[in-house]
């Protein structure tokens with residue numbers, strides 16, 4: 624699938640402010656600065672669509688992008704940003720947990736993980752929370768261009784060894800680079816497949 628049309632639709636401060644819509648949506652979540660907004664831009668071939676920043680904490684709202692007039696990409700605020708007040712962290716936690724648990728049209732959550740780091744406690748805890756709430760998620764390894772192929776493979780293998788201690792079956796995953804456009808087709812094909820499945824269910 625190719626993205627022919629991608630437009631910014633709205634920013635919602637909380638779940639209650641999200642658009643009333645039956646379109647399937649795919650949301651991007653992960654630690655601040657992991658590359659959520661950059662990945663959305665890469666998928667849409669538009670570097671100006673979602674605002675990115677080298678400083679963590681850039682995305683503070685639930686940002687909606689309407690794709691090909693029939694599904695949504697959603698850019699969420701990052702979790703675990705240490706350099707903000709506790710009040711702010713609590714506020715984001717409520718926004719994120721509300722959205723992930725209660726948004727009925729959420730088809731899949733993409734949990735972004737930095738491909739250069741060992742599995743971070745906060746990412747493991749977040750994915751365990753998703754499993755406990757039966758929120759469907761896939762892992763997206765980001766910034767794959769920043770390491771050699773060998774280092775990348777080694778690090779992902781280590782992460783998977785850690786994950787295998789907690790899941791019988793490893794979550795679905797994608798390796799991506801917003802710089803090199805790695806993973807573009809695989810993620811869009813996955814979304815296309817899900818959209819088709821949702822359509823079939825709607826017709827039943």
Ligand code: GTP
Pocket residue numbers: 654655656657658659660661662674675676677678679680681682683700701702765766767768769799800801802803
């Ligand atoms: P918050 O909105 O603050 O939570 O961050 P975010 O997860 O949306 O991250 P963002 O996309 O703003 O990217 C953070 C920084 O990482 C920026 O400086 C990006 O240019 C850089 N970055 C993101 N993805 C990649 C990538 O695949 N490769 C490289 N080399 N840099 C990347």
Ligand code: MG
Pocket residue numbers: 659660661674675681682698
């Ligand atoms: Mg962002």
